[in-house]
Amino acid sequence: MTDSIASALIQGSQNRSGNDPIFSLNAEAASRSAAGESILNATLGVLMNDAGKLAVMPSVSEALQRVPLERAAAYSPIAGAAGFLSATISDLFDDGPLAAQSISAATPGGTGAIHHAVVNFLEPGQSALTSSYYWGPYGVITGHSGRGVDTFHMFGEDGRLDLDAMAIGIDRHIDQQGRALLLLNFPCHNPTGYSLDESEWVGVAEVIRMAGERAPVATVLDCAYLRFQDPESDHWLHAIETMLESGTVLVAWTASKTFAQYGARIGALIAMHRDADERVRLTNALSYSCRATWSNCNHLGQLAIAELLTDPDLKGRADSERDGLIEMLRGRVAVFNEGAAAAGLDLPRYEGGFFVAVFTPDGEETAEAMRAEGVYVVPMEGAVRVALCATPEAQVPRIVEALRIGVAAAAS
Numbered sequence: 090m091t092d093s094i095a096s097a098l099i100q101g102s103q104n105r106s107g108n109d110p111i112f113s114l115n116a117e118a119a120s121r122s123a124a125g126e127s128i129l130n131a132t133l134g135v136l137m138n139d140a141g142k143l144a145v146m147p148s149v150s151e152a153l154q155r156v157p158l159e160r161a162a163a164y165s166p167i168a169g170a171a172g173f174l175s176a177t178i179s180d181l182f183d184d185g186p187l188a189a190q191s192i193s194a195a196t197p198g199g200t201g202a203i204h205h206a207v208v209n210f211l212e213p214g215q216s217a218l219t220s221s222y223y224w225g226p227y228g229v230i231t232g233h234s235g236r237g238v239d240t241f242h243m244f245g246e247d248g249r250l251d252l253d254a255m256a257i258g259i260d261r262h263i264d265q266q267g268r269a270l271l272l273l274n275f276p277c278h279n280p281t282g283y284s285l286d287e288s289e290w291v292g293v294a295e296v297i298r299m300a301g302e303r304a305p306v307a308t309v310l311d312c313a314y315l316r317f318q319d320p321e322s323d324h325w326l327h328a329i330e331t332m333l334e335s336g337t338v339l340v341a342w343t344a345s346k347t348f349a350q351y352g353a354r355i356g357a358l359i360a361m362h363r364d365a366d367e368r369v370r371l372t373n374a375l376s377y378s379c380r381a382t383w384s385n386c387n388h389l390g391q392l393a394i395a396e397l398l399t400d401p402d403l404k405g406r407a408d409s410e411r412d413g414l415i416e417m418l419r420g421r422v423a424v425f426n427e428g429a430a431a432a433g434l435d436l437p438r439y440e441g442g443f444f445v446a447v448f449t450p451d452g453e454e455t456a457e458a459m460r461a462e463g464v465y466v467v468p469m470e471g472a473v474r475v476a477l478c479a480t481p482e483a484q485v486p487r488i489v490e491a492l493r494i495g496v497a498a499a500a501s
């Protein structure tokens with residue numbers, strides 16, 4: 090018998106789950122595969138090529154190698170390297186009017202950007218609002234800093250974003266907290282794959298503009314997958330203009346997916362406001378949070394990404410390499426959508442991106458039945474998430490068939 094010891098961990102830290110559930114599923118899939126089974130692992134959100142290897146961009150490796158090591162070895166300025174910060178703003182808005190209303194702070198990936206938004210726009214004990222399907226780490230990022238996450242019902246009867254539910258949620262937060270922090274992850278929403286169309290962006294922006302007239306409202310556009318949407322689609326930019334009439338807009342920018350550079354931990358929180366004095370307060374608040382958390386971010390990564398965003402030759406090559414990756418993903422999406430329709434699967438509108446969700450009466454049961462077929466997906470409430478980003482095109486029919494079996498098992 091072992092003695093029970095008194096843990097010096099504070100109460101809230103004593104029973105933490107040490108690993109993200111997705112990473113645990115990934116580990117199980119990897120161990121079955123290593124034991125010789127034929128396993129299809131569609132759990133992790135990284136882009137793999139059709140040979141099953143991590144897809145990387147040669148221009149990015151070159152940019153990293155070109156950075157003089159003595160520059161990289163020095164501390165970065167606390168809020169980020171100046172060239173990197175201005176490059177992130179130009180990447181989103183060129184030199185247009187939105188750029189003039191923006192400031193930027195470097196963060197370790199989009200995760201760090203969400204962290205800064207949560208600790209600066211919510212008091213301890215308050216909650217952010219997001220859609221009922223959402224990226225799981227929103228829960229731990231908010232929980233770890235003594236805040237919470239609350240949701241609005243994501244899809245209406247017509248399968249579109251439930252705008253009324255979002256408006257009611259924002260009103261509830263304003264009534265209860267005197268403020269609202271909204272987290273929206275479009276385009277290519279993780280976990281559903283959903284992207285807003287023009288009329289949905291107009292509706293979302295108008296609801297937020299009206300709410301901002303009643304109370305302080307900040308909206309985070311988590312743009313992790315921005316570069317994987319149709320490049321012609323600029324509805325989100327018009328939506329930002331509308332939101333800025335009454336509130337604060339924050340963009341969580343990340344190099345993780347844009348440059349297939351997940352390990353470098355390079356991102357930024359771009360904060361926008363129409364008032365110049367407020368922009369000074371935003372700059373100071375975000376810089377303070379940098380100092381209080383990671384101090385300053387990976388300097389090598391910032392210098393390299395700044396070059397990739399501004400040097401015409403490197404930028405041109407990075408854009409065309411990314412186009413190739415998007416094309417590869419598009420091929421998988423087309424095969425998936427055709428197979429899913431033929432198999433009668435129920436899914437949200439899916440035009441591209443790393444993931445798609447398939448609705449099912451029971452996500453856990455469906456994922457379990459799929460694991461019995463050697464196929465790994467992530468279970469959720471009423472759906473499973475499929476990482477097409479990690480699925481070679483030739484394997485997509487196998488996923489569709491496993492989904493058909495898994496959904497049928499949950500329905501029986």
Ligand SMILES: Cc1ncc(COP(=O)(O)O)c(C=O)c1O
Pocket residue numbers: 134197198199200201224274279311313343344345346351355356
């Ligand atoms: C919705 C969403 N937001 C933000 C991120 C942030 O990723 P990172 O911290 O690697 O930039 C991810 C990554 O998976 C994501 O899926």
